[in-house]
Amino acid sequence: MIVLLGAFALVSLVIPALTRRVGVRVFFITAIIPAAAFIYTLLQTPAVLADTPPTETIPWISQLHLDLSFRVDTLSWLLALVVTGVGTLVMLYCIKYFAASEEGLGRFAAVFLAFTGTMYGLVIADNVYLLFILWEATTVFSFLLIGHNTGRLASRIAAMQALIVTTAGGLVMLVGLVMLAERTGTASLARLVDLAPEGTAVTIAIMLILVGALSKSAIVPFQFWLPSAMAAPTPVSAYLHAAAMVQAGIYLIARLAPGFAETPGWQPLLLGLGVFTMLVGGWRALTQVDLKLLLAYGTVSQLGFLLTVVSFGSRTAALAGVALLLAHALFKAALFMVVGLIDHRVGTRDLTKLSGLGREAPFLATVAIIAAVSMAGIPFTAGFVAKEAVLASFLESASAGSALGWIAVIGVAVGSTLTVAYSARFLWGAFARKDGVETVRPLHENVWFLSSPAILALTGLVLAPLFGTIGTVLEGYSQQFASEGYEYSLKLWHGFDAAFFVSAATLLGGLALFWARTQVFSLQSRVPSLVDSNKLYRSGLRTLDRIALRVTATTQRGSLPFYLTVILLVMVGSVGSTLALNRTWPDSIRLFDSPGQLAVGTVMIVAALALLGAQKRFQAAVLVGVVGYGMAALFAFHGAPDIALTQVLVETVTLIAFVLVLRRLPARLGKAHGSSRRVLRAAVGLSVGLLMGIVAIVALGARSADPISVSLPELAYEIGHGRNVVNVVLVDIRGWDTLGELSVIVAAATGVASLVFLRSRTDNLPRVSETRARGTIRARLKPSREIVSSEYLPGVQDPSTRTAWLLAGRKLAPENRSILLEVVIRLLFHPLIVLSIYLLFAGHNLPGGGFAAGLVAGLALAGRYLAGGRYELGAAAPFDAGRILGVGLVLAAGTATVPLFLGADALTSTFFETTIPVLGHLEFSTSTIFDIGVYLVVIGMVLDVLRSLGAEIDRQREESSESLESGSTI
């Protein structure tokens, strides 16, 4: 069985490619697989009869109780025969149905075959989750099949509808299955039915499962998707909507009925819905003018009928139910194929336009009649035998005094009357000669085309007398139900019993109804349709869309302040409420260690508050800076000169970057919003601040253990050979963090550059061309890529006649120059660089370190830029910032990696000390190499910021002002 399923899957995959070669004949190939499955199932008959169901199991995901287990008992056997047999015939039918030029043929054939395989798997699956998998797979394949005519809006909507309705049902079912499997501890269908657990949870689970089954089988209130699905090509309707998919729900209910028919609510619910569906479907079928729709509503009606019978829960009803299932598959698939033929040959399925087709196409008409009489349940047909059994069972129950039995009898009788009427209408509509309608002239077709429906119809005819034998086979299923004290067997003729009289009455009634069709028609137009689920579905979707829009419009404002407010409010709400619940408060709070802290703290708070009212960007930047310098002061008060120094440098560089950026922004901050919002935001901000303060008090007050930092100085000196704890922590103990932060710096610098240069930054080193350079500094400049033209800015003197303190000072307009600044920078630059190198190497034992050192060097460069402009920067640092960043990162990451090759952990440092004459005692730790990496990365970053936010923006401004000027002169 599993091999067969594999074959289905594999062949489906190659079909599209194959179709390109062989065209429509590909259906011969696809027919082979279901045919093989059919034959294989037939070969299993002895085992099934002997009540030793063949099983196959491949364990799959045991944690989820999901195994590939299959089991062919009587019910599965019957359905397997139906789905594979009808499947084979429909495939053969496709050969003639589709033109070779049909669009998407390969896709269709592949999906169709896959569907057939899934259906086969579905009816033989024993694991509930496997069943669900296949169940949903049929949904998806049917989505693709219904939407085959992709260009038509109607097919797309119908496909969507079928998908949504059946998936919705399926998911509800899944929840039920999970409940059931969880409660019983088994996922085997057969075991579940054997165990037949009870209880509220089981009842809920069963109800959920039923929702899935009912939606699949198009039972009210889910019936609407089926008629819409008629947008599909006819072979799809013949297979999915007659023999296969829609029967899946019925199959599942039949499968569960032996164990769960006694579940509270099962009988009244299913019987009610079944009868109702049967009546609604039949009633609607009577008014259809499209033959296919007529059959579709007929199918809805028949599904209701089937549901009524298989859910009834008595032994005879069960037997009747499976017989009816077989009969229905045979005649309904045949009839759909007949409609397809009519459509093909005449070009219409509208019964008001068809006239005299019976005479023109006698064989077709014969096949249709054979199938239709079975549908109507005329004596000596398969449909009749099944219906007799149904009525006998229901009458037995009714005569035993069961109210449900009476409802069933009456419902089925009325429903059958309608069935007879619409069967007659179908035959009349398709084949009869009608007054005032032109006789159709059908195309002639190959007899082959007719073979599939003919075989099905004739099978129904031939099987009818054999139903006695078939009945004994099917009893394998029905005997799972408790005996009712009498044995009913399927027979072609039971004599003139009560069931026959009911049957006969429905026949006459139905014919009468057909006779009076005009009156019926006018009556129907006056009776409003009771359940218009289609409308419900559509308005449901519209409501969903509307709700979705409203919810999304409320939450997704596209406003950053709104998002931040929400985040902070969540924080205030949640952290605030935990604080409110908190009962562990510290006994005493020490507000400050020294008055200096108090003073600095006050300044910081005032600056932060002033920031809220800042009107200009520059003002805001400075106030942020004040807070930052205040932080540095606090570090200093805590006895951390390193951190304080670094913080001061960071603040300075940040301030410079800010100022550089601000040149491109409007001076004033954006317009203030209304006062209410400002109040809200201020309130939120203040609450967050207060909250953090209180949390800090609580958290610090709760400490009982010693912090790990207590041991750090000792560790740093003993193992790290450094007296500067901060530095050893940064480059060694927590060097891994530093390495990470280096990559942050690299990424940030790269990002700033990428935003300003957009394309590539490597080609933008501004330099003064060598010929104009002066002195030794320029001698080492490589030929520049950006040659500055000889046109100088207005007011700049010819460089040859001037000497300047700074190289590129001559590129600046005089009003932008400051001689004093140039002089100071010129004097300070080299000492600063030397200082930075000192800080770099001293850092291990004294305040300093790569980070601070890099910042100092960066500040020196910033000074050169501020005093001398972008050309000065190019001269001072004629390197590609990206490359400096890269080299720095390589050094740092390399220091981390090299120890790995020496068999140590990453970042392990090694310490050397030696005494060299003249230089004296030297100590060197490999972590210093790491620190050099840090140094380079920091310089690279500052350089990148200066290049992009400084130099490049200068250039862009000059360009735009030049273009502005040239524009004005023209």
Added chain:
Amino acid sequence: MSALTTLVVLLPLLGAAAALTQANRPRVQTLIAVSVLSAVLLIGAALLVAVNTNGAIAVEVGGWPAPYGIVLVVDRLSALMIVVSAAVLLAVLVFSVGQGLADGDRETPVSIYYPTYLILATGVFNAFVAGDLFNLYVSFEILLVASYVLITVGGTKPRIRAGTVYIVVSLVSSAIFLAAIAMIYGATGTVNIAQLTVRLAELPADIQLILHVMLLIGFGIKAAVFPLSFWLPDSYPMAPAPVTAVFAGLLTKVGVYAIIRTEMIIFPDGQLNTVLLIVAALTMVIGILGAVAQSDIKRLLSFTLISHIGYMLFGIGIDTAAGLAAATFYIVHHITVQTTLFLATGLVERQGGTTGINKLGGMLKTSPLIAVLFFIPLLNLGGIPPFSGFLGKLALFEAGANNGSVLAWVLIGCGAAVSLLTLYALARAWSMIFWRDAEEVADYENPLAMRAETGSSPVVESVRTTPRIMVGATVAMVTVSIALTVFATPLFDLSANAGENINGPAYYVNTVFPGGLE
């Protein structure tokens, strides 16, 4: 093995550095990036095997003993995440190589793209191995700063705007996370996770709760948990397709991973399980409603991303080994499928020139392969069996049913409904893009009028050819996503074992402190 652990982080970092020095040689950069990520993928696989057979690994970086130095921890969950992330990063990289070659690097200026991408990878990998809360923060910073650069690549106006939202919100989340770390250090005097779990347990429950909530808010923003998720759909979709793919696939999952560590190791008492479950339900439902209302595929997918974070929280909130196993499996599934969908969207965008659902049509005829490449992950995300999305949901439902509380059943119900809505939103989009005729597009009644589209851009007829590399990378991802079903058994075994490992901190503490703590 410990060397391999550090290499997972060091290799991409060295690669980034090397790529930076080769700014003028895009081919060399490409080679570096591809080989580095391939190497990490192999190392990750080796780690996974090693950890699965021999138990978790703890590495003391620089030889500094825990808790003083930084410790890296690889257990099954970490190793699994590394493997999946490396695979996804590699596939997306290859995809963007294809796109870059074809577009003349319009979307992805190579000289910064590859180094930044590798830095992003560094951050992601480091987050998965961090055994130190502050180092975890550093990991987040690495990946976030790299993502700031990637999201604004090209510097177009919409990207800058999206980038602003993204960066500001991320900074706020980082600040909250940092504050939480400070408070936790304040209360316990350590940031080593294994030691934290011991010391935090000694604190009064009410103080634990305060710290717990703060930490979760920080991670919740990164993981895009409702109502901290609004920023995501306004930022992710604007980035270039491969960038969005990797963001959507990975970044939020790093947040979810951090939440798992928080709930299972740092605060293992399950104080907030109920809250997590409620938030999970809201995230699922509100998120998917957003998806239903979208008319742009990228935005639509961003909302499904948020929505499905809810499923993972569901598994975490159940707080059993089965729930964790389900969440773990779901994370793996979701990383794969969400990335695949965004890559497929990238193909659609390339082929059709837009991601507006209302402007696309008739693509089944022009690009049948893309239709398939979109359809399979669509079903997968919608939880249609037999794909991994279904298996993940089934595992979650079973774990929920096993828990049996009313709230768990509500979550199961929400899970089923959200699954349906996901399918609805995606299938509708798919049928419009691929099935609808191109001619129909022009006068189509627009059911999704969420945002009036400015201007009447003409219907896009597919003219461009799509590079094989891009399609190939997408095919590879679809294959991986299908492989998750085929190899679901070992994956579930792994997830189940991971679930048992991380359910309760004892295993973790013993890994870091084999000789016991203090």
